[in-house]
Amino acid sequence: MTTTSAERQQAYRAKRPFAGDNGERRLQSWVSTATALALGRLARRAGTTQRAVLEQLILDADRAVTQAMSDDELDHYLALQCNNE
Numbered sequence: 001m002t003t004t005s006a007e008r009q010q011a012y013r014a015k016r017p018f019a020g021d022n023g024e025r026r027l028q029s030w031v032s033t034a035t036a037l038a039l040g041r042l043a044r045r046a047g048t049t050q051r052a053v054l055e056q057l058i059l060d061a062d063r064a065v066t067q068a069m070s071d072d073e074l075d076h077y078l079a080l081q082c083n084n085e
Contacts, residue, residue, distance in 0.1 A: 017055045043050045066074055
């Protein structure tokens with residue numbers, strides 16, 4: 001039996017939370033035109049995808065924020081992430 005495009009897409013999306021090492025989550029957001037253009041430039045310059053640029057920027061920022069935290073501050077920071085999901 002053949003599947004429709006909608007059925008294939010539904011199956012693909014159902015697998016994403018379990019993909020890779022730690023699963024994946026879908027983000028959807030509107031950004032300014034200037035931001036979108038800058039993201040495109042950064043990706044082209046790095047020879048990579050916009051997704052890869054976003055992931056790297058976000059992870060770098062997270063590392064920079066948590067680097068100087070005490071254990072208590074880090075615990076609080078990580079708890080905030082769990083409560084806002």
